[in-house]
Amino acid sequence: MKLTLFAASGRTGAHVLHQALAAGHDVTAVVRNPDAVTAPVRIVRADLAAAETAVLKSAMDGCDAVISALGPRHHGEYGVASRGTRAIVHAMTAAGVRRLVVVSVAGISTIPTPSRPNPPKRDPGVGFFTRTVLSPLAKLRLQKHYEDVALMEHELRVSGLDWTSVQLPLLTDKPATGHYRIAYEQSVRGGFRIARADAAHFVLRAVGMPETVRHSVAVAY
Template sequence: MKLTIFAATGGIGRLAVEQALAAGHDVTVVVRNPAKVTADVRVVAADLAAPDPATLKSAVAGSDAVLSGLGPVTAAEAGVAEHGTRAIVRAMTDAGVRRLVAVSAAPIGTVPSGGRPKPPRHDPGDGFFMRHLFGPLTKAALRKHYADLAEMEGVLRDSGLDWTVVRPPRLTDKPPTGAYRTAVGQNLRRGLFVSRADVAALMLDVLERPETIEQVIGIAN
């Protein structure tokens, strides 16, 4: 399969590149700093904070699918997920590429956005402590990050593409387990952590699963 991976030097993106190559896929990566790419792949330099449409279209043209690990690292970067994903969607539409898998975050189902001003108060997969203690604290601390990811999900819902959103909880750098849990449309009970390697594995796995199109997938170890 021919894949284009955005944010390919980030924690999840880098592992998605490694796993995709190990599986025999043909990989193109889109990064802001090509010097950080160590894998033997086609590299396209692009700043998704101020993307060039022609560059992005050339990056995705001919691909079977696109993976995106795009998201704000700091509060100052909030907005990059929404605006960058909007540019990715435009490039894919112009190039005739339909399949897109993107990373979001477990709390986003309860975060308001322009397209969902009144989301559910609680995720059906969250337990008591997540609903009433850990969740509110995390959303307060990462308010700008989550607002950006909520708007990004809205861009995907309105895109007309064959999208899948993966929503992990707190990320770790542990090795892949191959035994992560998933749930469609909700988080996982007692799902507090997941490794970045397992998230990358799920992103590649759902490419072969048409039933995940236009679905949100919760994941946890």
């Protein structure tokens, strides 16, 4: 399969890149800093905070699917997920590519967006302690980034593309286990963490899972 991977040099994107190559996929890596990618792949340099559609389209021509592991590098980089995803969607439309899988964040389903002004008040997969203590603390600390990711999912819903949002909990750098659980449209019950390597494994799986199209799918242990 021919894939275009955004944020291929990030901590999660790098796992997706190496696993995709190991599986025999043809990958084009879209990154801010080409020197950060040492794998033998075609590289396109682009800053998703201010990307040109023509540059992104050139990275997608002839590809079967697009994967985005886009996210902020630091707390001050607010808005990159939603703006970058909007740019990716526009470029995919121009290139005639329909399949898109993006890395998202667990626990944002309750945040209002223009396409979901009245979301559920609680995530069915979240227990009492997480709902009343952990989630409020996380949202207080990362409020702007949660809102940005929620707006990113809004961009997916209005795109008309065959998208899947892979919602991840706390990420670790432990080795892959090959075992994890998934849940549609809610967090994985009791699933607080997952290794980046296992998250990347599911992201690649999701590309070929038509049942995930136009769904948010959480993955965790």
